[in-house]
Structures are given as C-alpha cells and as structure tokens.
Amino acid sequence: MPTLVVLDLVGIFVFAISGGLVAVRKDLDVFGVLLLAGTTGLGGGFLRDLLIDAAPPAALADWRYLVVPAVAGLLTFGYHPTLGRMERTVNVFDAFGLALFCAAGALKALDHGLGPVPAALLGMTTAIGGGILRDLLAGRVPVVFRGELYATPALAGAFVVVVGVELDLSRELVSVVGATVCLTWRLLALWRGWQAPRPPGMASV
Amino acid sequence: MPTLVVLDLVGIFVFAISGGLVAVRKDLDVFGVLLLAGTTGLGGGFLRDLLIDAAPPAALADWRYLVVPAVAGLLTFGYHPTLGRMERTVNVFDAFGLALFCAAGALKALDHGLGPVPAALLGMTTAIGGGILRDLLAGRVPVVFRGELYATPALAGAFVVVVGVELDLSRELVSVVGATVCLTWRLLALWRGWQAPRPPGMASV
Amino acid sequence: MPTLVVLDLVGIFVFAISGGLVAVRKDLDVFGVLLLAGTTGLGGGFLRDLLIDAAPPAALADWRYLVVPAVAGLLTFGYHPTLGRMERTVNVFDAFGLALFCAAGALKALDHGLGPVPAALLGMTTAIGGGILRDLLAGRVPVVFRGELYATPALAGAFVVVVGVELDLSRELVSVVGATVCLTWRLLALWRGWQAPRPPGMASV
Numbered sequence: 001m002p003t004l005v006v007l008d009l010v011g012i013f014v015f016a017i018s019g020g021l022v023a024v025r026k027d028l029d030v031f032g033v034l035l036l037a038g039t040t041g042l043g044g045g046f047l048r049d050l051l052i053d054a055a056p057p058a059a060l061a062d063w064r065y066l067v068v069p070a071v072a073g074l075l076t077f078g079y080h081p082t083l084g085r086m087e088r089t090v091n092v093f094d095a096f097g098l099a100l101f102c103a104a105g106a107l108k109a110l111d112h113g114l115g116p117v118p119a120a121l122l123g124m125t126t127a128i129g130g131g132i133l134r135d136l137l138a139g140r141v142p143v144v145f146r147g148e149l150y151a152t153p154a155l156a157g158a159f160v161v162v163v164g165v166e167l168d169l170s171r172e173l174v175s176v177v178g179a180t181v182c183l184t185w186r187l188l189a190l191w192r193g194w195q196a197p198r199p200p201g202m203a204s205v
Numbered sequence: 206m207p208t209l210v211v212l213d214l215v216g217i218f219v220f221a222i223s224g225g226l227v228a229v230r231k232d233l234d235v236f237g238v239l240l241l242a243g244t245t246g247l248g249g250g251f252l253r254d255l256l257i258d259a260a261p262p263a264a265l266a267d268w269r270y271l272v273v274p275a276v277a278g279l280l281t282f283g284y285h286p287t288l289g290r291m292e293r294t295v296n297v298f299d300a301f302g303l304a305l306f307c308a309a310g311a312l313k314a315l316d317h318g319l320g321p322v323p324a325a326l327l328g329m330t331t332a333i334g335g336g337i338l339r340d341l342l343a344g345r346v347p348v349v350f351r352g353e354l355y356a357t358p359a360l361a362g363a364f365v366v367v368v369g370v371e372l373d374l375s376r377e378l379v380s381v382v383g384a385t386v387c388l389t390w391r392l393l394a395l396w397r398g399w400q401a402p403r404p405p406g407m408a409s410v
Numbered sequence: 411m412p413t414l415v416v417l418d419l420v421g422i423f424v425f426a427i428s429g430g431l432v433a434v435r436k437d438l439d440v441f442g443v444l445l446l447a448g449t450t451g452l453g454g455g456f457l458r459d460l461l462i463d464a465a466p467p468a469a470l471a472d473w474r475y476l477v478v479p480a481v482a483g484l485l486t487f488g489y490h491p492t493l494g495r496m497e498r499t500v501n502v503f504d505a506f507g508l509a510l511f512c513a514a515g516a517l518k519a520l521d522h523g524l525g526p527v528p529a530a531l532l533g534m535t536t537a538i539g540g541g542i543l544r545d546l547l548a549g550r551v552p553v554v555f556r557g558e559l560y561a562t563p564a565l566a567g568a569f570v571v572v573v574g575v576e577l578d579l580s581r582e583l584v585s586v587v588g589a590t591v592c593l594t595w596r597l598l599a600l601w602r603g604w605q606a607p608r609p610p611g612m613a614s615v
Contacts, residue, residue: 023350024404026350027403027404028350028403028404029400029401029402029403030401030402030403030404031354031355031356031357031401032349032350032401033404035349035350035356036350046256050255050256050460051456051460051467051470052470053258053463057256059323060256060257060319060323060326060327061319061320061323063320063322066322066323066326077404078405080404081405114470114471115471115473117473117476118469118470118471118476121470121476122470132547136341136546136547137337137341137347137350138350139346141549142547144442144445145433145436145438145442145445145446145547145548149441150441151441151445152441195439196439196440196441196442197439197440198437198438198439198440199434199437199438199440199443199487199490200488200491228555229609231555232608232609233555233608234605234606234607234608235606235607235608235609236554236559236560236561236562236606237554237555237606238609240554240555240561241555251461255460255461258463262461264528265461265462265524265528265531265532266524266525266528268525268527271527271528271531282609283610285609286610341546342542342546342552342555343555344551
C-alpha cells in the first residue's frame with residue numbers, strides 16, 4: 001500500500017480508539033461508541049478532503065477506511081478495561097493519531113498542489129480536527145484548548161514533512177521523521193507537564 | 206416532483222419543526238427560532254452534498270429548499286403551544302426527519318456513484334447530521350449519544366433503500382419501505398424505552 | 411487589491427481579534443489564542459467557499475489570508491489589556507466582522523453564479539459562521555442565539571449588496587453601503603438593548 005494510505009489507516013485506528021475510550025467514559029451504548037470512534041477516526045481526514053476538494057473523501061470510496069474505525073470501536077467497546085487508566089490512555093492514542101495525521105495531511109495537501117505553508121497548516125488541521133470533533137460531540141473542552149502543547153507539535157511534524165518533500169527526500173523517510181518529531185514533542189509535553197505562555201496581565205484578573 | 210426532492214422537502218419540514226421547538230424551549234427570539242429551524246432542516250443535506258461534492262448544495266440553488274424551513278420555523282414560532290408536550294413532540298418530528306433523510310441521503314449517494322456500503326452510511330449521516338447540529342448549537346447533549354436507539358434505525362432504513370435499488374425495484378417503493386423501517390424502529394425504541402448494550406464492566410465504576 | 415480581497419482581509423482581522431479576546435478571557439495559552447483567532451477569522455469564509463465549491467478556499471492558496479489572523483492573534487495576545495473592557499470590545503469587533511463578511515460573502519456568492527436570495531443567505535452565513543464556531547469551541551452560547559439582533563443585520567447588509575449588484579452599481583459603493591447598514595443596525599441593537607420578539611405564550615411557562 002502507498003505511504004499515504006498506511007499513515008491514514010493507522011492514524012484512523014488509533015484516533016478511533018481514543019474516540020471509543022471517551023465514549024466508554026461517558027457511559028455511551030455500543031452505537032455511541034462506534035459513532036464517536038468513527039467520527040474521531042475519520043473527522044480529520046474528511047475535513048482535509050473537503051478543504052482540498054478531494055471529493056468524495058477517500059473514506060467513502062474505499063472500504064478499508066470504514067472497516068478500520070468499526071473494528072477499533074468494537075475492540076474498545078469489548079476490551080476497554082484492559083486498556084487501563086482512561087485519561088492517560090486516551091492521550092497516548094491521541095498523540096499517535098496526531099503524529100500520523102499531521103504527516104498524512106501534509107503529504108496529501110502537497111499532492112493536491114498546495115504550497116508549503118498551506119500544506120503544513122492543513123497537516124495540522126487534519127491532525128487536530130478529529131480530536132476537536134470528538135471533544136465537541138462528547139461535551140468536553142477540546143483538548144487543543146486545555147493549555148497543553150497540542151497543535152504546535154502537529155504543525156512542527158507537518159512542517160518537517162513539507163520541507164523533506166521540497167528537498168526531494170523519500171516520502172516514507174520524511175513521514176517517519178515528521179511523525180516522530182510530532183509524537184516525541186507531544187508525549188514530552190504530556191509527561192513533563194509543559195505549558196505554553198499565557199497572556200500577560202491575566203494573573204491579576 | 207422526483208422522489209428525491211419530495212423526500213428532501215418533507216424531511217426538511219419536519220426537522221425544521223424539531224429545531225424550532227428546541228429553540229422555543231430555549232426561549233430564543235424569532236430569529237433564533239428561524240436559524241435553528243433552518244440549520245436543523247438543511248444541515249444533514251448540506252453535509253451530504255459536501256461529502257459527495259454535489260456543490261452548490263440543492264438548498265442554495267432551489268428556492269423551495271429555503272422557503273420550506275422558513276415556513277416551518279414561523280409555524281413553530283406562532284403555534285408551538287398547540288404542539289403540546291415539547292420533548293415528546295420534538296422526538297416524534299425528529300423521528301420522521303430521520304426516516305425521510307436516511308432514504309433521501311442513500312438515494313442521492315447512489316445517484317452520485319457511491320458503492321452500497323458508503324451510500325448506506327451516507328444515508329445515516331444525512332439523517333443524523335441535522336439533529337446533531339441542532340443539539341450542538343442549542344447546547345444539548347446530541348440525541349444520538351443519549352443511549353436511545355437512534356443512528357441504527359437510520360442505518361437500517363438506508364440499507365433497505367440501497368438493497369432495493371440494487372435489486373432494481375422502484376425508487377418510490379424502496380424509499381417508502383426504507384423510511385418506514387427506520388420510523389417504526391425509532392418510534393418503538395422511543396416508546397418502549399429500548400436500550401442498546403453498554404460497555405462491559407462499567408457498572409462497577 | 412480587488413474589493414473582495416480587501417473586505418475579506420479586514421473582516422478576517424477584526425473577527426480574529428474577537429476570537430483572540432474570547433481566548434484571552436478563557437485564560438488559554440498563546441497557541442489557544444492563535445487557534446481561536448484563526449478559526450474565528452477564517453471560519454466564515456471557509457464555510458462559504460465549501461458551500462459554493464470554491465475549493466481550495468482562498469485562505470489556503472493565498473498567504474495574506476494566513477498572515478492576517480496570525481498577526482491579529484499575536485496583537486491580541488500581547489496588548490489585550492489596552493483593549494479595555496472585554497465583553498463590549500469583543501462585541502464591537504464582532505460587529506465589524508459581521509458587516510464586512512456579509513458584504514464579502516454576498517459578492518463572492520454572486521460571482522459564483524448563485525441567485526440573489528441564496529447569495530444574500532450565503533452572505534449572512536459567511537458573517538455568522540466564524541462567530542458561531544468561536545463560541546462553540548470556547549464553550550459559550552453562540553452569540554447568534556443570545557436574544558440580541560445579530561443574524562438579521564447581516565442578512566439585511568447582504569441583501570443591500572445583492573440588490574445593488576443587480577442594479578449594476580459599483581461593487582465598492584455597494585459593499586460600503588451594505589456593510590454600513592449591517593454595522594449600524596448591529597451596533598444600535600447592542601447599545602440600545604434591542605430585543606427581537608419572543609415566542610408567544612412562553613412568559614407563563
């Protein structure tokens with residue numbers, strides 16, 4: 001399978017698990033778990049495909065894009081207790097999805113003729129879209145706004161991909177490096193409790 | 206009028222009433238009622254048309270698609286007290302919209318060359334999209350996640366339509382049967398208080 | 411620069427400031443401020459471009475559309491205390507964005523061959539889309555539903571633009587008049603506390 005499809009499918013799988021875990025925490029039924037898993041897994045790619053006008057989105061024309069989130073949702077539904085402590089587990093799967101989608105989104109945007117800066121931003125949008133949709137639907141504050149470093153690692157990973165492709169490096173290599181940069185940064189931010197700067201002068205409010 | 210347009214317009218009408226009723230319950234003013242009626246009525250079809258790239262959406266190219274939700278919104282605004290007990294009434298109108306849109310969405314997706322499984326899923330998406338948008342905007346938990354059977358009847362109805370069309374049955378017949386399957390299932394789930402299975406092992410949490 | 415681009419860029423700038431101010435009020439970090447500024451500034455135009463199938467959206471093909479919200483977000487982040495009382499300031503910037511986007515949205519819809527009524531409605535959608543997205547993401551009740559006059563001034567301004575273009579008046583003149591109608595109406599509604607009619611019979615509930 002081409003790089004893009006592999007990145008997409010693995011990203012959909014881990015994001016779908018993160019969506020399924022949020023649904024399980026909210027005590028939703030099996031259909032709620034499947035829907036939230038599917039929305040989280042496919043949301044970022046749908047958004048990307050709509051914005052670059054790659055319609056109909058891959059997910060509607062290729063059965064693998066539908067089977068993967070369904071399997072992830074059912075696995076989460078059945079085996080969630082063995083996945084352990086929920087919040088941390090959600091965040092780790094979410095970080096993997098973020099890393100895979102920032103690379104896949106940037107690659108696909110370049111393939112559709114976008115310039116380097118828009119392609120990097122679209123990679124970030126692909127990466128954060130599914131999680132924002134998941135949190136909106138589940139009534140959580142979107143993770144992207146919770147004061148942890150989230151969108152920036154995705155932008156950095158997408159930027160690495162864009163620069164690598166401009167330098168004519170192999171797509172596989174560039175995707176792995178970009179996704180690794182994003183994943184490492186995100187996991188370090190999670191584990192070290194990194195914080196981005198707050199607006200000046202708000203402490204006194 | 207062709208089957209698709211009739212299904213669409215009646216679905217828009219009943220969904221718009223359900224949106225208008227939610228707006229009235231939230232004590233919104235006349236513009237809020239019209240906006241929420243329009244968004245609920247047109248949201249699912251917009252989503253479908255964006256995903257199958259049928260742009261601009263029918264609603265922007267055909268005046269009937271704009272007059273219908275406006276009339277539904279004004280009727281709801283003026284006559285809501287006679288519509289009786291709100292929550293139940295919203296749910297019944299919502300069920301009719303669900304039934305009509307799962308058939309219309311599946312038909313239109315087939316017309317645009319999608320395969321049977323994506324077409325059935327797109328029918329479900331068309332059906333649940335307007336209600337999710339209504340509930341997000343009104344700050345309610347989306348009905349689809351409230352542990353009642355909601356998305357499954359829509360998927361079943363869309364599936365009936367897809368199978369019927371594959372068997373070369375008449376579009377009118379297939380639409381009526383599909384919508385009836387969805388409507389019956391949804392109303393029974395509402396009235397009997399049917400529940401889908403919850404994730405195992407959550408009772409002890 | 412052509413009228414449309416100027417309207418778009420100034421509208422993006424003021425909407426981005428309104429989004430940045432909401433983010434500052436929510437005590438988000440610098441990335442949250444930039445993201446909410448960007449989403450608010452670009453959301454309405456993205457929605458418009460998706461609905462009229464003008465893909466990829468201008469914002470992804472033209473660097474000015476990306477620099478403007480970034481600068482607005484950084485300015486808001488750094489200088490928000492001098493912007494004074496928050497709620498009122500957000501509303502005034504929001505009113506300017508509303509006025510500029512209802513004109514720009516209507517013009518672009520006409521350029522893409524939509525009829526006068528859909529073009530006016532699309533102008534309104536462009537104008538209210540960014541603010542709805544901002545409020546959804548920030549967990550606020552969308553301003554459009556708060557019982558103040560909001561969508562109607564945008565519809566009126568877009569309607570003026572559509573009628574003017576039909577009468578073959580200059581695009582610059584028509585945009586200024588349409589935006590002024592919208593802005594004046596909206597600011598008067600804010601300052602006078604105008605209220606639209608509520609549904610009859612709710613006072614007793």
